[in-house]
Amino acid sequence: MLVRLPDGTVRAYRRGITLAEIARDAGAHGALAARLDGAERDLATPLEADATVEWLTFADPAGRSVYWHSSAHLLAQAVRELFPQARLAIGPPIEDGFYYDFDIGRPFLPEDLQRIEDRMRELAARDQPIERIYVPRDEAMRRFEGRGETYKAELLRGIPDDPVSFYRQDGFEDMCRGPHLPSTGRIKAIKLLSTSGAYWRGDERREMLQRIYGISFPSQEELDAYLARLEEARRRDHRRLGRELGLFTFAPEVGQGLPLWLPRGATVRRILERYIVDLEESLGYQHVRTPDLASIELYKISGHWEHYRDNMYPPIRVDSEELVLRPMNCPHHIMVYKHHQRSYRDLPVRIAELGTMYRYERSGVLSGLARVRAMTLNDAHIFCRPDQLTDEFIGVVRLIQRAYRDLGLRDFWYRLSLRDPRDRAKFVHNDEMWDHAEGELRRAMQALGLACVEARGEASFYGPKLDVQVPNVLGKDETISTVQIDFYLPERFGLEYTGEDSRPRRPVMIHRGVLSTMERMVAFLIEQYAGAFPLWLAPEQVRVLPIADRHLSYARRVQETLRARGVRAEVDASSERTGRKIREAEVMKVPYMLVVGDREAAQEAVSVRSRVRGDEGSQPLAAFIDRVTEAIASRRHDEE
RNA sequence: GCCGGCGUAGCUCAGUGGGAGAGCAGCGCACUCGUAAUGCGCAGGUCAGGGGUUCGAAUCCCCUCGCCGGCUCCA
Structure with a gap:
């Protein structure tokens, strides 16, 4: 053999x-x-x-899945031993670790978690073999029903196998397809991370189970390294840094999910906004301003009132109108398009706006700036002829690449989100349209020479889209940019342009967001940079630190000179020692500190300290200004 | 919205039935200082809010609000 x-x-x-x-x-x-x-x-x-x-x-994802799957079984065994009445649901491996859902008639307490974890260690130390066994289907069903394992019984009903496979370790058995580790002793380092409620089969109408999340590794060192990564992510959490750096806040009196941008945060946002508006204008986008409210009729035409109502604030009735806070900007932009007749020569028309939108998000999902109820999208809608679709799409992807380069985002990948042809309910029916649009996107990505992952069933209901996925601090992918092809809204709104033959034609729409919402982008960047924004985005680019009070007037003069050249500069006028002033500037992650004393004042110089390189010594003020303005203008990330 | 946890000074936290505290931040005074925390002093809290139990509640119970971890949803 x-x-x-x-x-x-x-x-x-x-x-x-x-x-x-x-x-x-x-x-x-x-x-x-x-x-x-x-x-x-x-x-x-x-x-x-x-x-x-x-x-x-353990080095490859499939191997880790096996490892964590067996760890989930070990968790279930420990829970079963400590809570004999526990009913087991499911316990799969996930991207980072594993979980298991239980019904123990009450929630798990933090002290339960410790006991369970300790028991898991004891069980692993016994190093019992994990064996696969086969049980006839009706025998398995009898066992589940006899023990009141209603969840397992329900799972079994969904599985056609006969016999069904079980895994057994140390007297504990669980129905499972496998594969598993050869023995429990392979699981060396275990940490149970959290508990939470979770709906049975993810359905909020069904039972709430108690889920325990955990992770395990073949060595304590690897576990320690993982926990250190979690700690690092906590350190970079934008909510924490947002408070510490004075970027934004929330007030219960204002409302949940409604951020207050403090001066420093508002500055970062404003710089991003100026940047993207300038860039878009240079690429032929026309920026508009449209109101945050609209008649509900607009959203009845667009279909949002029918499909998106759950996320919309209820209508405000005034006089004979019913107004809603807009959850999306596209209908307004469509009305801008319809303002006058368009010729085929006018297309493409690229209508852009930093459009503020309001979405009713369920209270439990709100999270700092990353998930809010009032948000401003770097939005645009391109109206073009079908023959322009590919070029316009390519133009958007190039814009995204440019923006990511300037923002220092290097790690990202493209997801081509297509319809699932079997899911007739989720996508508008028009196979010809879909096939055409999906083909266009594929060809465009090929023309760009970009690899992408195709995701069936991830399209929006009206058309396919390209999502740009960027891993966050925890390594989880977030959708930042998105480009969506839409044949549907032009239809609903009866959009037209006059063709070469003088006959009315229907344009195609591209919905696109490059910087996402300003809220989410700033949250993302805070975590990306751990609060240390690159020079061009830093809310305070330079802080001038006079050595003693008699240097204050020179420090002010340095500040004025910098400000006159567009550099955001502050003076630390406190009566602290220089060491303290430096520390405070470092804590606030100010890119440049300029120490000024007698020597500098006498020579029209500054002593430069960079937040990353430290003391760089004295140089003429004019030279520093030239250098710093050049670094800002080029948006360099390696200026430090 | 649902499950659980948490809520004490601006921040981080101690205090578990009987005097509301510490460090940092803030303010004042002194020092006028050369590359990550000068010293001393002062002020700051309806202990999230409301109701209840108790002779007495930050502490025990109930309700509401907010935050955190998940679920569901998502820019």
């Missing part, structure tokens, strides 16, 4: 040899499970025919 190993070698083995034995023979010590002719299997699996084997280790 011949077995092809991952290094390409082929070895002969006797029939019936297990994957574990082959792993040992091949020196694959890190193997947790294997892929046998492409299918994931336990190491205990015996081989009966020629095969190709790949090892799953």
